[in-house]
Amino acid sequence: MKNRFLFALPIIATLALPVFAQQSSTDQQSAAQSQTATAASSPAVNPDQQLEPLKPDTHEGFWGHLNPFARKKYVQRQLGPVRDRTNELDELTAGNSRMLKDVDARATAGIQRADAHASLADQHAVDAGNRAQAANQTAEQASTHLQSVSHVVQNLDQYQSANQVEIRFRPGAAKLSKDAMAALDQLAETMKDQKGYLVEVQGFTPGRGTAASIQQSQHLADSVVRYLVINHQIPVYRIYELGLGNAKVQTASDDQTAKPVHGSRVEVTLMKNGIGELSASQQAPAMSQPQ
Secondary structure (H helix, E strand, C coil): CHHHHHHHHHHHHHHHHHHHHHHHHHHHHHHHHHHHHHHHHCCCCCCCCCCCCCCCCCCCCCCCCCCCCCCHHHHHHHHHHHHHHHHHHHHHHHHHHHHHHHHHHHHHHHHHHHHHHHHHHHHHHHHHHHHHHHHHHHHHHHHHHHHHHHHHHHCCCCCEEEEEEEEEECCCCCCCCHHHHHHHHHHHHCCCCCCCEEEEEEEECCCCCHHHHHHHHHHHHHHHHHHHHHHHCCCHHHEEEEEEECCCEECCCCCCCEECCCCEEEEEEEEECCHHHHHHHHHHHHHHCCC
């Protein structure tokens, strides 16, 4: 009996060794599972914090570095932490890529908005420059116009001779001839649409009697004024009429010597001030402006 027991003892020890090694491996697997569960239950790792390196399992067990009886599940349990850490690194890399793309997109959008604002500011600056230039031109035109108005106001009562016509009459007659009416028609044509003008009508007749000469010269001047008012609608308030008779008048010569009257005649003089020129200067800028 003892011989049988001693013979079976080595066989029992040989069979017990794998069971003991498997138990040790199971304990190691349980420890690895508990470590993995603890890592899974812990909060997510901040990308800004550095992950702790994995600690290799230094427990060699009964079989040393490698258990010859290890199963597939045992190997998967050993590789689980490595796989989890690899997944975490992949997630961190993907998150960093997304953040970089987001930062790039926001930077690009910001640059585009800045360019748009810069273009708008340039357009506003150009518009402001154009408005300033237009205002400067308007100010210059206003200054020029003001100077013209000031000059006209100063010389408002200063009338200058613009045109003169001499109407001749037969002795003792007061009727206008065809030549006299043609000369008055031509003079009246120059007075159309004019402003700031006066018509000076002076009658002259020779003779010894002063009163008779004045009366006759007044009749001649009346015939000229009547023709201008009736035929050309010249306002009466613009006509100044005077019969001078046989009074001596000054000529346009250099000596300015008064000479006696020869023949019956009426001198019609068109007098103008600066109002007409001012009206023309006002119409010229208005016509030059684009419509």
